[in-house]
Amino acid sequence: MVSYYLSGNEAIVEGALRAGCRYYAGYPITPSTEIMERISIRFNEIGGVFMQMEDEIAAICSVVGASWAGAKAMTATSGPGFSLMQEGIGYAAMTETPIVIVDVQRAGPSTGQATRVASGDIMQAKWGSSGDYQVIAVCPWSVQEAYELTINAFNLAEKYRVPALLLTEEAIGHLRERIDVVKDVEIFNRRKKPGAAPFGTEERDGVPPMPSFGEGEKVLVTGSTHDSHGFRKTDDPLVQDRLVSRLNEKIVNNRERIIDYEDYYLEDATVVVISYGFTARSSLFAVRALRQDGRKIGMLRLKTLWPFPDSLTKNIGARAKVLFVPEMNRGQVAGEVRKYVSCQVVSFTQTNGEVIYPDTLIEGLRRHL
Amino acid sequence: MARDMQRYLRPGLTSTPFCPGCGHGILMGLILRAIDQLEFNMDEMLFVSGIGCAAWIPSPHFNADTLHTLHGRAIPAATGAKMFNPKLRVMVVSGDGDLADIGGNHLIHAARRNTDLTVICATNMIYGMTGGQVSSTTSVGAFTQTTTQGNPYQPFDLCKLIIAAGAAYAARYSVTQPFALIASIKKALQTNGFCFVEVLSPCPTQFGRHNQLDTPGDMIKDLMDRCITRRKAKNLSPEELKGKIITGEFANGAD
Numbered sequence: 001m002v003s004y005y006l007s008g009n010e011a012i013v014e015g016a017l018r019a020g021c022r023y024y025a026g027y028p029i030t031p032s033t034e035i036m037e038r039i040s041i042r043f044n045e046i047g048g049v050f051m052q053m054e055d056e057i058a059a060i061c062s063v064v065g066a067s068w069a070g071a072k073a074m075t076a077t078s079g080p081g082f083s084l085m086q087e088g089i090g091y092a093a094m095t096e097t098p099i100v101i102v103d104v105q106r107a108g109p110s111t112g113q114a115t116r117v118a119s120g121d122i123m124q125a126k127w128g129s130s131g132d133y134q135v136i137a138v139c140p141w142s143v144q145e146a147y148e149l150t151i152n153a154f155n156l157a158e159k160y161r162v163p164a165l166l167l168t169e170e171a172i173g174h175l176r177e178r179i180d181v182v183k184d185v186e187i188f189n190r191r192k193k194p195g196a197a198p199f200g201t202e203e204r205d206g207v208p209p210m211p212s213f214g215e216g217e218k219v220l221v222t223g224s225t226h227d228s229h230g231f232r233k234t235d236d237p238l239v240q241d242r243l244v245s246r247l248n249e250k251i252v253n254n255r256e257r258i259i260d261y262e263d264y265y266l267e268d269a270t271v272v273v274i275s276y277g278f279t280a281r282s283s284l285f286a287v288r289a290l291r292q293d294g295r296k297i298g299m300l301r302l303k304t305l306w307p308f309p310d311s312l313t314k315n316i317g318a319r320a321k322v323l324f325v326p327e328m329n330r331g332q333v334a335g336e337v338r339k340y341v342s343c344q345v346v347s348f349t350q351t352n353g354e355v356i357y358p359d360t361l362i363e364g365l366r367r368h369l
Numbered sequence: 370m371a372r373d374m375q376r377y378l379r380p381g382l383t384s385t386p387f388c389p390g391c392g393h394g395i396l397m398g399l400i401l402r403a404i405d406q407l408e409f410n411m412d413e414m415l416f417v418s419g420i421g422c423a424a425w426i427p428s429p430h431f432n433a434d435t436l437h438t439l440h441g442r443a444i445p446a447a448t449g450a451k452m453f454n455p456k457l458r459v460m461v462v463s464g465d466g467d468l469a470d471i472g473g474n475h476l477i478h479a480a481r482r483n484t485d486l487t488v489i490c491a492t493n494m495i496y497g498m499t500g501g502q503v504s505s506t507t508s509v510g511a512f513t514q515t516t517t518q519g520n521p522y523q524p525f526d527l528c529k530l531i532i533a534a535g536a537a538y539a540a541r542y543s544v545t546q547p548f549a550l551i552a553s554i555k556k557a558l559q560t561n562g563f564c565f566v567e568v569l570s571p572c573p574t575q576f577g578r579h580n581q582l583d584t585p586g587d588m589i590k591d592l593m594d595r596c597i598t599r600r601k602a603k604n605l606s607p608e609e610l611k612g613k614i615i616t617g618e619f620a621n622g623a624d
Contacts, residue, residue: 022453023449023452023453025445025449049452049453051448051449051452053445053448053478054474054475054478055474057442057445058442058444058445058448058474058475058478059445061438061439061442061445061446061449062445062446062448062449062452063449064438064446064449065417065436065438065445065446065447065448065449065450065451065453066449066450066452066453067449068434068436068450069415069449069450069451069453069454069457070453070454071449071453073449073453087439088439088442091438091439091442212454213415213434213436213450213454213457214412214413214415214434214454214456214457216412217434218379218411218412218432218433218434218435219434219435220379220428220429220435220437221434221435221436221437222428222429222437223437223438223439224437230429231429232428232429232437
């Protein structure tokens with residue numbers, strides 16, 4: 001084990017390299033820019049292709065092109081740049097292209113506050129592109145986890161042939177902490193099966209093998225509705241239904257394998273804080289302080305935001321009286337939680353461009369204890 | 370398509386989706402003849418296209434790796450594939466609306482970077498697939514579904530634009546000049562750096578019928594009348610050049 005002292009943005013780069021990322025394209029935008037700066041330098045050291053593109057649209061499209069050429073490929077952005085990438089995310093979902101997108105969330109809407117923190121892109125991450133599709137989104141609460149979840153994002157993207165998002169926040173991107181790096185890490189590499197149909201499997205929720213350009217497979221890739229061999233079938237209801245169902249079900253039906261979380265003091269908790277990202281640090285501090293006061297409070301920390309941990313939320317909601325969801329947005333995850341529970345859900349929001357302090361949470365929680 | 374070109378087409382395809390009189394079928398044949406004459410291995414080629422009629426020239430027809438991307442985004446996708454695997458010979462085939470309108474920023478930046486791509490721009494001066502709207506290459510005064518009083522704006526001179534941006538090779542020909550066009554595509558495929566070939570291709574369905582060029586024959590004849598070589602253009606007065614389309618090589622890798 002080796003230890004480093006890194007910022008979240010730097011740790012994301014190291015995680016990407018460890019996962020095998022060898023193509024990066026991006027466009028400068030605060031507060032994600034350190035990712036592209038560091039990876040451009042690191043690629044010079046270890047090999048890899050770095051492209052600074054003319055905009056975020058070009059960045060994500062070139063990442064898709066590189067992925068089909070065989071690369072583990074990544075881009076990173078923030079705020080309005082993430083909005084520009086949405087059509088590319090939809091295209092990657094439709095063409096089942098494994099790519100990783102890092103969104104270092106800043107205060108919006110629009111240009112908002114470029115250097116300030118928020119987690120306002122949770123819903124955009126899921127619903128930003130047109131039509132019905134799935135993505136996987138993971139959310140770290142520390143620099144250590146920024147490293148680990150970046151590796152996970154690559155593994156999940158490759159395993160399920162889906163765009164995987166690392167949804168982090170300015171406060172993590174610019175936080176400096178010690179991280180411990182172990183030698184042996186599980187890395188998933190693209191499944192190949194020469195001659196197999198690249199866009200269809202026997203199972204309705206299966207993930208097909210993926211050929212690369214240049215392997216003589218004569219791959220036919222399109223973002224239009226296509227059959228299992230990639231032929232456009234833009235007026236066939238059966239092909240459309242089969243494709244859209246599989247794109248969704250390959251993620252939704254495997255969600256228990258994808259979803260990762262941590263829980264604290266749930267055994268006797270009547271009030272449960274559901275938290276993610278940087279806010280979960282303050283939440284855990286608040287929960288521990290209140291437990292010292294003898295309060296029956298627990299916490300669920302979501303490491304996976306999409307697919308949403310629906311049955312986990314349901315189980316906790318069945319036992320608790322109050323679910324308390326603190327967020328640096330206007331209640332995006334709280335709304336999702338409400339879909340699955342019938343107990344009281346308190347949406348505790350702060351959208352002033354600052355992190356939520358533990359004292360603020362303790363004060364907010366006392367009203368429900 | 371001639372029988373000896375069949376092996377360049379994806380098995381199982383029996384027809385193209387192009388309208389009667391469309392020039393894109395001619396262009397499809399000319400691209401494949403250029404590749405055939407160069408004896409390039411299709412397994413080493415990647416064809417990338419955007420959205421629109423011309424984007425269907427390579428996808429699904431060409432029996433090679435083909436990437437049919439989002440509208441306007443063929444060039445950045447091609448850039449990613451080429452930069453990661455430089456062994457791929459990457460050709461972009463798309464239309465004027467796709468490459469020069471919505472994808473215009475990507476076009477000039479790829480030319481500036483001199484990325485090793487061959488870009489074939491099938492210019493029919495109209496948005497064909499969406500029903501005939503004005504594009505950035507429509508001539509002044511032309512009638513389209515969105516310029517029913519005549520197009521008030523001047524078109525791009527794409528070759529000039531691409532050369533100013535730094536491309537290695539830029540040429541313009543019409544599908545009515547097949548032999549010159551094959552030679553140009555071959556040169557573009559053999560030249561390192563960003564190579565751009567603009568190909569004028571008639572669209573009688575969406576352009577011709579609104580501009581007194583009702584039949585495919587009328588459109589072909591019009592292109593033959595208007596397209597003149599650079600050498601011929603040199604001796605013509607500005608008055609005589611009006612309405613003409615100058616064809617030839619405007620930037621040549623060897624220059």
